[in-house]
Amino acid sequence: MTDELVGRPERPGPPRSRPQARADLDPERAALHDLIATGPRRAQSRVPLVDDEERLLGPFGAMLFSPRIGSAVQQVGAALRTDPDLPPRLRELAVLTVAAHTRSEFEWTSHEGTARDAGLTSTQLQALLDGTEPAGLDAAERHAWRVARAxxxxxxxxxxxxxxxxxxxxxxTLAALVWLVGYYSMLAGALATFRPAGPGSR
Known part of the structure; x- marks a missing residue:
């Protein structure tokens, strides 16, 4: 059960940008589309990265607006996702700290289940939503949360x-944490600006 949490981020409004069909993309954008849509990120994601027409959703759709930068950004994300210096529970704690602070619905929805699988409890997730330090963290996790909040x-x-x-x-690990907070803050900024279509958008 996950419905007991109060104050999950919500979508700020209707999409400002619509998904782009692959057939309409130039070669550079098509290559980036394929890298994201067919790569390991898609297989590991808990939320759809593409719609039923294989158009990129969420921040990945926004990456197509500036494909050279978007390609570099997604490579940073891939590196952070697999960085051995970031234990899964600590990583998800930091991601959801960013998502809660920036009120990023896509980021929270994408990572809540992974955070639970990594061992974060409903009580700890609620604390993140409330902007307070969760109880029951180890020393590394406590300091990761404090650095992220700072x-x-x-x-x-x-x-x-x-x-x-x-x-x-x-x-x-401290360095990887700083890059992680910056990366997810950047994605939250793109989501807030462009409001790209996400799973279930109308």
Missing amino acids: LLVDRDVDDELYAAALGALGRD
Whole structure:
């Protein structure tokens, strides 16, 4: 049961941009479409990345607007998804911290199930929605949440938090965490600006 959560992000309004048919894409955009639509990301995703006509949805559809940059962006996402320095539970904790703060419905919906599979509880997910530190986190997860919130809310990581996070996470995981927060914040910005069609859009 997942319906007990209060305050999940909701779609801000109707789509501003419609999915693009592959047949209408130039070669550069078609290549990016195929990379996303037929790659491992699609097989691993809990929400559809394409509609019933194989048109890209959500932030992936928006990546087609600037295909050279979109290609680089999706490569960053693929690297973060498989980075061994980011344990699955810590990674999903950070992703949903961004999704809750930015009110990104697509990001929250895409990752809630994965976060539960990684071991985050309903109580912990509710805390993320409320903007409060979840109970029951280990030291690395606590500091990951604190760094993510500092980046999102304060746009700064002070010396005390930096030293504590470096000790709890190590340099490599801390670096990967910072890139992760930036990546999902960027996707949330694209979603908020273009409001691309998502699963179930009308």
